[in-house]
Amino acid sequence: MVRVRDPDSGPALPSAAEETARIAVERAVAELRYGRMVLVDGGTGPVLMAPAEIASPESLSSFVARAGAVPALALTANRAAVLHINPTGDDVELVTLAAHLTPSAIRALADASEDLSHPLMGPFRTRAMALTDNHRAALKLLKLARLLPAGLVSAPLGAPQAAALVAGGVLAVGAAAIYAYETTAALGLVRVAAAKVPLADAENARIIAFRPEDGGIEHLAILIGDPVPHEPVLIRLHSECFTGDLLGSLKCDCGDQLRGSIRQIAAAGAGIVLYLAQEGRGIGLISKLKAYSLQDQGFDTVDANERLGFDADERIFLPAAVMLKRLGYRTVRLMTNNPDKVAGLEALGITVTERVPHAFPSNGHNEFYLLTKKKRSGHYL
Structure with a gap:
């Protein structure tokens, strides 16, 4: 848990647990920007995740090998609506990766700036696995990394499998630390x-x-x-x-x-x-440039951000x-x-x-x- 600090008195020294949690988020952000996998761990069972916008044949094969199954694609409800995926009422949708959804198609599903140049063929099936808070935290972590909020995600893993992944070099980060990160960073300025x-x-x-x-x-x-x-x-x-x-x-x-x-x-x-x-109402420069390309296609600034999977203002x-x-x-x-x-x-x-x-x-x-x-x-x- 993040302690409440008084902004008037300056940043308080974090506890050892807070410091460890914050550093884990920072390391996880760096891992994702390299295209590597991260384990998001919370109360609902850890899930393996990787950024979808830089998916490749090698990264997809590595993901399947480590998770033991084909991942799902986690998208925000905003992005899913653009793709005409039947809404479930949740803020995150999990799309089943059928055989025709190659790494190139996965990248196109994640990146709205390619919607017109690479039309996607649906329908897309959802809910091959149960949605958990760790899946939501995975998309939040992608936003913190200034990447598009679309991720390859596994079903919740058992403790032995998760421990084996960590022993093999996969970084684990707590869901609670992800959600607390922006507040912690602001209070620690x-x-x-x-x-x-x-x-x-x-x-x-x-x-x-x-x-x-x-x-x-x-x-x-x-x-x-x-x-x-x-x-x-x-x-x-x-x-x-x-x-x-x-x-x-x-x-x-x-x-x-x-x-x-x-x-x-x-x-x-x-x-x-x-x-x-x-930058870019909180989505980062690269995503803002993608939003600009959507504006060139006729979308307004709000629709452009939402088509990319973000909120209108982050x-x-x-x-x-x-x-x-x-x-x-x-x-x-x-x-x-x-x-x-x-x-x-x-x-x-x-x-x-x-x-x-x-x-x-x-x-x-x-x-x-x-x-x-x-x-x-x-x-x-």
């Missing part, structure tokens, strides 16, 4: 660096970096001027966008929002931009709340058009005294994107 960085639109600026426990990509706090801790501070939560922020992509309004928030805060005299490592607001509290700010004026950001911060103990509108004109390439945020996600524009 550590301030690791700070420096004055004059910006083009705000010369009096400092950047403070917060590193997660896994040593991964840092979240940044950009402090402009000298915001007073005991007064409502003007802030912007900005999810990183490589294409928009750095390359000037016209497909979104992210670059405009980032630079506009810096200008507006500088004009107001003081405030904070939290630059959060949550972000969490706990890192932002923790950073604000570590910096000494609990009351804010939030620059956003997204009502979920207001509710998310309020639920985490940050008082939002005002929602400050933050919209920019369309550029001819992102008009549909902006309308989708309004109609499908409830954004104010």
Whole structure:
């Protein structure tokens, strides 16, 4: 179990069990990104899993040899609906791998960006094995690895077989640790660096970096001027966008929002931009590029994420709340058009005294994107 920590007092030292569980998740993420198998262990019997988007003849044969049976394909309900798989009412569907479902077909089932170029022939049969919480945790682990949430999974294994797999080098990770990981990492954010960085639109600026426990990509706090801790501070939560922020992509309004928030805060005299490592609404850069390819095929940004098997928005607001509290700010004026950001911060103990509108004109390439945020996600524009 994850202990509740007070974000105001800084990260607490984890127990030995918590540290072991967190490290197991981090190692499992690395294993999956290499295409290797992982054992997900919980109360319902451990299951063997591997990422479907990089399935190969060799990996499938190795999986069958280790599990002792042909795996099923675990898909989120969102992805299964796109494939016209009869819903069972669960959030995860297990698809039987018939003989015609080759590794190439498995990859296509996982990756919606290939739907039009490689049409899939159904119908697909589901529930060759009982769905367990460990199967759900397996898909969550794939999301943490920034991979598509589609996995090759076994039926629950017996203890002797699972022990033999671990002895043979297969990494085991607990389902509870997988679900706790994002919360644990956010509560464990550590301030690791700070420096004055004059910006083009705000010369009096400092950047403070917060590193997660896994040593991964840092979240940044950009402090402009000298915001007073005991007064409502003007802030912007900005999810990183490589294409928009750095390359000037016209497909979104992210670059405009980032630079506009810096200008507006500088004009107001003081405030904070939290630059959060949550690319593509939390799905990662590669999956975002796949979503972009779906948008080129005519799907909106919400449908594109869901066709890939994700939720419309996979972000969490706990890192932002923790950073604000570590910096000494609990009351804010939030620059956003997204009502979920207001509710998310309020639920985490940050008082939002005002929602400050933050919209920019369309550029001819992102008009549909902006309308989708309004109609499908409830954004104010």
